[in-house]
Amino acid sequence: MLSVGDFIVLASQNLRKQEARASRRRSIDRWFGRIGLLFTIGTLGVLAILLLNLAASGLTRIDWQFLLSFPSRRAAEAGILSAWVGTILLMIVTASVAVPLGVAAGIYLEEYAAKNKWTDFIEINIANLAGVPSILYGLMALGLFVYQFRFGQSVLAGGLALACLVLPIVIVATREALRTIPAAIREAAFALGATRWQAVWHHLLPYSTGGIATGVILAMSRAIGESAPLITIGALTFIAFLPPAPILSHAPFLSFDWLFSPFTALPIQMFNWVSRPGEEFQSNAAAAGLFLMLITLGMNGVAILLRRHAQRNIKW
Amino acid sequence: MKTFNMVKALGMILCVVWGAGSQIWADTIVKIDGSSTVYPITEAVAEDFQRATGTKVTVGISGTGGGFKKFARGETDVQDASRPIQAEEVKAAKEGGIEYLELPIAYDALTVVVNSKNDWMETIQVSELKKIWEPEAQGKITKWNQIRPEWPDKEIKLYGAGSDSGTFDYFTEAINGKSKASRGDYTASEDDNVLVQGVEGDKHALGYMGFAYYEAHQKRLKALGIEWDAKGKSPVKPSEGTVLAGTYNPLSRPLFIYVNVKSLEKPEVKKFVEFYLANVARLAKEVKYIPLPDSAYTAVRERLAKLQKGTAFVGHAEMAIPIAEILKRTPTP
Numbered sequence A: 001m002l003s004v005g006d007f008i009v010l011a012s013q014n015l016r017k018q019e020a021r022a023s024r025r026r027s028i029d030r031w032f033g034r035i036g037l038l039f040t041i042g043t044l045g046v047l048a049i050l051l052l053n054l055a056a057s058g059l060t061r062i063d064w065q066f067l068l069s070f071p072s073r074r075a076a077e078a079g080i081l082s083a084w085v086g087t088i089l090l091m092i093v094t095a096s097v098a099v100p101l102g103v104a105a106g107i108y109l110e111e112y113a114a115k116n117k118w119t120d121f122i123e124i125n126i127a128n129l130a131g132v133p134s135i136l137y138g139l140m141a142l143g144l145f146v147y148q149f150r151f152g153q154s155v156l157a158g159g160l161a162l163a164c165l166v167l168p169i170v171i172v173a174t175r176e177a178l179r180t181i182p183a184a185i186r187e188a189a190f191a192l193g194a195t196r197w198q199a200v201w202h203h204l205l206p207y208s209t210g211g212i213a214t215g216v217i218l219a220m221s222r223a224i225g226e227s228a229p230l231i232t233i234g235a236l237t238f239i240a241f242l243p244p245a246p247i248l249s250h251a252p253f254l255s256f257d258w259l260f261s262p263f264t265a266l267p268i269q270m271f272n273w274v275s276r277p278g279e280e281f282q283s284n285a286a287a288a289g290l291f292l293m294l295i296t297l298g299m300n301g302v303a304i305l306l307r308r309h310a311q312r313n314i315k316w
Numbered sequence B: 001m002k003t004f005n006m007v008k009a010l011g012m013i014l015c016v017v018w019g020a021g022s023q024i025w026a027d028t029i030v031k032i033d034g035s036s037t038v039y040p041i042t043e044a045v046a047e048d049f050q051r052a053t054g055t056k057v058t059v060g061i062s063g064t065g066g067g068f069k070k071f072a073r074g075e076t077d078v079q080d081a082s083r084p085i086q087a088e089e090v091k092a093a094k095e096g097g098i099e100y101l102e103l104p105i106a107y108d109a110l111t112v113v114v115n116s117k118n119d120w121m122e123t124i125q126v127s128e129l130k131k132i133w134e135p136e137a138q139g140k141i142t143k144w145n146q147i148r149p150e151w152p153d154k155e156i157k158l159y160g161a162g163s164d165s166g167t168f169d170y171f172t173e174a175i176n177g178k179s180k181a182s183r184g185d186y187t188a189s190e191d192d193n194v195l196v197q198g199v200e201g202d203k204h205a206l207g208y209m210g211f212a213y214y215e216a217h218q219k220r221l222k223a224l225g226i227e228w229d230a231k232g233k234s235p236v237k238p239s240e241g242t243v244l245a246g247t248y249n250p251l252s253r254p255l256f257i258y259v260n261v262k263s264l265e266k267p268e269v270k271k272f273v274e275f276y277l278a279n280v281a282r283l284a285k286e287v288k289y290i291p292l293p294d295s296a297y298t299a300v301r302e303r304l305a306k307l308q309k310g311t312a313f314v315g316h317a318e319m320a321i322p323i324a325e326i327l328k329r330t331p332t333p
Helices: A004-061 A081-112 A118-129 A134-148 A157-181 A183-191 A196-222 A228-231 A266-274 A280-312 B002-021 B039-053 B062-070 B089-095 B126-134 B164-174 B192-200 B211-216 B240-245 B267-286 B294-305 B323-328
Strands: B030-034 B057-059 B079-083 B102-111 B111-115 B121-123 B157-161 B187-189 B206-209 B222-225 B225-229 B252-260
Touching: A004 A280, A081 A118, A081 A157, A081 A266, A081 A280, A118 A157, A118 B002, A118 B062, A134 A157, A134 A228, A157 A196, A157 A228, A183 A196, A183 B089, A196 A280, A228 A266, A280 B192, B030 B039, B030 B062, B030 B102, B030 B267, B039 B079, B039 B102, B057 B121, B062 B079, B062 B089, B079 B121, B079 B222, B102 B211, B102 B240, B102 B267, B111 B192, B111 B211, B111 B225, B121 B126, B126 B164, B126 B225, B157 B164, B157 B192, B187 B192, B192 B206, B192 B211, B192 B222, B222 B225, B252 B267, B267 B294, B294 B323
Parallel strands: B030 B057, B030 B079, B121 B225, B157 B187, B157 B206
Antiparallel strands: B079 B252, B102 B252, B111 B206, B111 B222
């Protein structure tokens, strides 16, 4: 039989033990936080060093002359006009193909497709496609788009190759975004008699815009840095003219000739300059790299704005 | 709203720039592809030609082999090549119905370099190079004193061209006697700047690269004189003089352009090739390559004027033929 005094002694011993354990847990928690912070700083540090390094050798080279000149054998006269215009046109083609196709495929797989072996098979394949080396997409595009469809070595063929490359990323991101929406939203829509499409169009898509936009930007950021598939399909290195303008001063005012124009892109121009003899082209390469980073950062910025805007309207 | 206005403004700037740049769109394009070694020369010619005539020119770098594939399908007008056309490529061109002119345009000298702090050698024999680079050397020849006993008992760090480049094809054929036969345990790169950095940073390094890369970094690299035992000659260092005199052997190589004969019917292509031959001597020098002697350019122009089709090589690169002799041969289609 324990007396009240014994009980108090036991309880206080127990309490001390508990406290010791709790403080150990808290210290583990603190340490994990610190280690995590350290790793984060390390990762950002690498990026910062990379950027500073590029900026140190390239920043002074970026000016209007550099942005508005064509490639040249003289490093000081050379510029990236055809390269950045090419890159932006490629991104337009890539985005306008990969986003609708990828989002539609994501919606189908997540909301419509029956869960059976066939769907599993497709899922595994999409995951695998995300890991295929980019040069293989280049070879596929060379055979299919350049020769079979006779698009030639054009912006269209290049953009389609990059679109194939990033399609899996868009699909996976769309599915992830749809999955984060509570099932209750779908059930509520169906309970009110909405069709699947109405639920998708009025509820699921608006709510998942943020996640989809993030995925799309990740995909575009990958596409913008690719050079291997573009070189495979025959992107050029020296091209001192721009594709035809998409807007005409006379009827029909819109032109799609630019889709079939030869092109070059920023990573290709960079690669060419890096491998030139002598030092003077190296700062051009660094400047082109810096500009590419700026475009990527700009795209990311737009995505963050879009996401904020989309999330503001969500009320559940 | 504000962001939307900015997008609009950007779009307008884009259209203005674009409109200004694409006024010359309507006409045809001279299409060139091929070797990355020849690229700087062709780029220089293309730049000046486009400025002088307004005709559009595009140049790609698919490599000599990749470029010949496109050339044989008739996709390009002119092909840059850092080695002569090979037997299979001759066949492919025949199947594609492509007739071509073979025009030598400049020299490159493959340069064997060591670190500038290397104080034990100024020259090397071709047989010694073979001992270092042949496939059998892999894993066996690892130290300097295995080549010559008086050289240091230190590991050789080797730097050389990657297997996709024409430089690799030519060096292995010239040194090891068989194209693409090489040891594999060395630092290989398609980008000669990587090789430059490697040799610069290591006292015990040895590497080979294009002459232009050595010339741009000659303060920190040392080019070796090459002693070609077969000819019993004294060692020769790479320079414009020795290459032109035909004594820097077997590592000096001619660079070519191949011109699709059918494309020559287009006036702008014909003009471009004529412009190329008229200006290449000056421009090649400007981008650190070695121009051919004047007499050779005269012979090349003659070949163009007479439309002498085909190649002067029987399907493989022969070493150390003077340019005059290459041009004297009658090309066979």
